[in-house]
Amino acid sequence: xxxxxxxxxxxxxxxxxxxxxxxALTPIALGGRILGLVVAFTAFGLAQQRAAGGGGNGWPxxxxxxxxxxxxxxxxxxxxxxxxxxxxxxxLRIDTGMLQRRSKRIRLDRVQGVDVVEPxxxxxxxxxxxxxxxxxxxxAAVRLRYLSRPVAQALRADMLGRSTGVGEGLAEAPExxxxxxxxxxxxxxxxxxxxxxxxxxxxxxxxxxxVGQQNGHRATAGVGIAxxxxxxxxxxxxxxxxxxxxxxxxxxxxxxGLRVRHxxxxxxxxxxxxxxxxxxxxxxxxxxxxxxxxxxxxxxxGYGNVDSSKRSTLVxxxxxxxxxxxxxxxxxxLDLQRLPVSRPPGRARLRSPLWWRAQLAGADDRFFVARHGxxxxxxxxxxxxxxxxxxxxxxxxxxxxxxxxxHLDSTRGPVRTRVSNRDAAEARAMLDRQVERARAAxxxxxxxxxxxxxxx
Amino acid sequence: MFRKLxxxxxxxxxxxxxxxxxxERAFGLVTVxxxxxxxxTDAKVRGLTPPxxxxxxxxxxxxxxxxxxxx
Numbered sequence: 001x002x003x004x005x006x007x008x009x010x011x012x013x014x015x016x017x018x019x020x021x022x023x024a025l026t027p028i029a030l031g032g033r034i035l036g037l038v039v040a041f042t043a044f045g046l047a048q049q050r051a052a053g054g055g056g057n058g059w060p061x062x063x064x065x066x067x068x069x070x071x072x073x074x075x076x077x078x079x080x081x082x083x084x085x086x087x088x089x090x091x092l093r094i095d096t097g098m099l100q101r102r103s104k105r106i107r108l109d110r111v112q113g114v115d116v117v118e119p120x121x122x123x124x125x126x127x128x129x130x131x132x133x134x135x136x137x138x139x140a141a142v143r144l145r146y147l148s149r150p151v152a153q154a155l156r157a158d159m160l161g162r163s164t165g166v167g168e169g170l171a172e173a174p175e176x177x178x179x180x181x182x183x184x185x186x187x188x189x190x191x192x193x194x195x196x197x198x199x200x201x202x203x204x205x206x207x208x209x210x211v212g213q214q215n216g217h218r219a220t221a222g223v224g225i226a227x228x229x230x231x232x233x234x235x236x237x238x239x240x241x242x243x244x245x246x247x248x249x250x251x252x253x254x255x256x257g258l259r260v261r262h263x264x265x266x267x268x269x270x271x272x273x274x275x276x277x278x279x280x281x282x283x284x285x286x287x288x289x290x291x292x293x294x295x296x297x298x299x300x301x302g303y304g305n306v307d308s309s310k311r312s313t314l315v316x317x318x319x320x321x322x323x324x325x326x327x328x329x330x331x332x333x334l335d336l337q338r339l340p341v342s343r344p345p346g347r348a349r350l351r352s353p354l355w356w357r358a359q360l361a362g363a364d365d366r367f368f369v370a371r372h373g374x375x376x377x378x379x380x381x382x383x384x385x386x387x388x389x390x391x392x393x394x395x396x397x398x399x400x401x402x403x404x405x406x407h408l409d410s411t412r413g414p415v416r417t418r419v420s421n422r423d424a425a426e427a428r429a430m431l432d433r434q435v436e437r438a439r440a441a442x443x444x445x446x447x448x449x450x451x452x453x454x455x456x
Numbered sequence: 457m458f459r460k461l462x463x464x465x466x467x468x469x470x471x472x473x474x475x476x477x478x479x480e481r482a483f484g485l486v487t488v489x490x491x492x493x494x495x496x497t498d499a500k501v502r503g504l505t506p507p508x509x510x511x512x513x514x515x516x517x518x519x520x521x522x523x524x525x526x527x
Contacts, residue, residue, distance in 0.1 A: 135493055301493055388468050388494035392461040399459065409494035416496065428461075435463055442467055442523075 019086050020155075025125050026146045027076025032121020034072050038065040085144060087155070090162055092132065094142055106142060108163040110134055112276050112302045113257075114156050115311070116269040118149070123267065128152035132159070135301035135411070156271065160256035164273050175254035178326065179455035181317055185293075186249065189317035190242045192287040194235065201231045246316040251326070253452040258330065260314065270311065276300055279382040279415035280314070280327050282336075286375040294323045299413030312414050318455060325453035331367065331383055332450070339369050347401055348421035361406075361419040361430075366441065368408055368434065370417050380417040382408050384434070384441035392431050394424065406430050462499040467523035468492045472513050474506075488512050 028035065042062055078098055086093045092106045115131040122128060127146035134141065147155065153172060161170035205228025212220030247264035257273040278299040288294065296314040303311050314330075315323060328334040341362035348356040360371040368387070370380045391407040398404055404427040408417040422430065473489040480486060480502075486509045490499040504512065 387465070388492040389465070389497040389499065390463040391496075391498070392459075394459045396457050404459075407496070409492065409496045411493045412495045431461070431463065435465075438465060442465070 029122040030076040031072035133302040175252040181249040279410040297414040301411040344421040387438040466519040469520040
C-alpha cells in the first residue's frame with residue numbers, strides 16, 4: 001500500500017506533509033559502546049607495545065575490532081539513509097528499510113507515552129532518542145534513534161500536543177515540578193532497599209573461607225574469597241545501576257501529561273499523557289519504615305516488562321504522605337486513609353500463618369485497593385474503569401479451607417493485584433460487586449484536573 | 457482440583473481467538489480464547505464444536521464492538 005493512501009484525519013484538510021530524517025551522527029552514537037571499546041583496546045595495546053619495545057603481535061585483534069566497528073557504522077549509515085518520519089494530522093508515520101520497505105503508522109491519540117532517552121554516547125554528541133509507546137507489546141513501541149536534542153524535544157512536544165488534542169506544532173508545554181528526589185535520600189534509600197535477606201549471600205564466601213582455613217583446605221578458602229568477591233561485585237553493580245538510573249529524579253506536571261526525568265550518565269525524560277496510568281502501587285521496604293519512605297510504581301500500557309523497573313517508577317523514594325497525595329491526585333480523588341478495607345477470615349492462618357493479617361483489601365465507588373506484606377508493605381490501587389478482567393481461583397488447600405483468591409488484572413507492569421485467602425462466598429461477592437463497579441465506571445464521566453500536590 | 461472463574465468485560469476484549477491443538481483436532485473440537493490488554497487474563501472456553509465456537513466468536517466480537525471502551 002503506498003504511503004498516504006488513507007483518508008486524512010477528522011480535522012479536515014491535512015497540513016502539508018513534513019518529512020524528517022535521522023541525525024547524521026547516528027551511526028557513531030549507535031556504535032558508541034563498541035567504538036569506545038575499540039579505541040580503549042587499541043590505546044591499551046599500543047601503550048603495552050611501546051612499553052615492551054615494539055613487536056606487532058596485537059594487530060589481528062585490532063583488525064577484528066576495526067571490522068566490527070566498520071560493520072556497526074555501515075549498519076547505522078544504512079539506517080539513517082533509509083529511515084524517514086512524517087508527522088501529519090493525528091498520525092506519525094515511519095518509513096524504514098533498504099530492501100524490505102516498511103511503513104509504520106501510529107495514531108497519536110492512542111499514544112500511551114513518549115520518552116526522550118539520551119544514552120551516554122548519544123548525550124556526548126548532543127543526540128537523543130524519541131521512544132513512542134503504544135498499547136500492545138514492547139515491540140510495538142517506535143524508537144527514533146537518533147535526533148538532535150532540540151529536534152527530539154520539539155517532536156515530543158508536537159506529538160503530545162496532537163495526542164491530547166491541544167493543538168499542532170506546539171512548543172514545549174510549561175511544567176511545574178512536583179517533587180525532586182535529593183541525592184542523599186536516594187543513595188540512602190537504595191542502600192537500605194538492597195540491604196535485605198539477599199545480603200545472606202555475602203556470608204557464604206567468608207564462611208567457606210574460614211571453614212577452609214581451619215581445615216587446611218586452601219582451595220576451599222580460595223573459592224570462598226572468589227564467591228565473596230563475586231557477590232560483592234554483583235550487589236555493587238545493582239546498587240550502582242539503580243542509583244545512576246534514578247539520579248536527579250524529578251516528577252513534574254504539565255498540560256500534556258506527567259513528566260518524569262531521571263538519570264546520571266544516561267538520562268530519560270518520560271511523558272505520560274493524562275489518563276494513561278492504569279494502576280499504581282506504593283511499596284515500602286522493611287528498612288525504610290523508620291524514615292517513613294515509600295516508592296511509587298505504575299502500570300502504563302505498553303511499558304511492558306523490559307527494563308520495567310526503570311520506566312515504571314513514578315517516584316523512587318518519597319514521604320508516605322506526599323506519595324499518597326500524589327497518587328490520589330494522579331488517579332483523581334483517591335483518599336487511601338479513608339478507604340475501607342477488610343481482612344481474611346481467621347482460618348486463613350492455616351494457609352498463610354502470619355501474613356494473613358496483612359492481606360487487606362477494599363474498594364470504594366472508584367478504586368480497588370489491596371494491601372499485602374508483613375515486612376515489606378505494598379498497597380495496590382486500581383481504578384475501576386481500568387480493570388481489564390477479573391479472576392477467582394482456588395487451589396486444593398484453599399478449597400479444603402473454603403477459601404478463594406480474587407485477582408484483578410491490569411495491563412502488564414509492576415502492579416499485579418491479588419487478594420488471597422478470602423472466604424469463598426466473600427470472594428465471589430467481591431468479584432460480582434467489582435463487575436458492577438467496573439461497568440458503572442466505564443461510562444464516560446467528565447474529568448476535572450485538580451491542582452497537584454508538591455513535595456516540600 | 458483447581459477452580460477458576462474469569463470475568464472479561466465485553467468492552468475490554470482486544471481480540472478473540474479460535475484455536476485447536478493436535479489433541480483437540482483429533483476429536484474435532486476447538487478452544488475460544490479471549491485476550492485483553494492484560495497479559496494475565498486467562499479466559500478460555502475449551503472443547504467447543506467448530507460451529508459453536510464460530511457462533512460464540514461472532515457474538516463476542518459483536519458485543520465487544522457494541523461496548524467498545526478503549527483502554
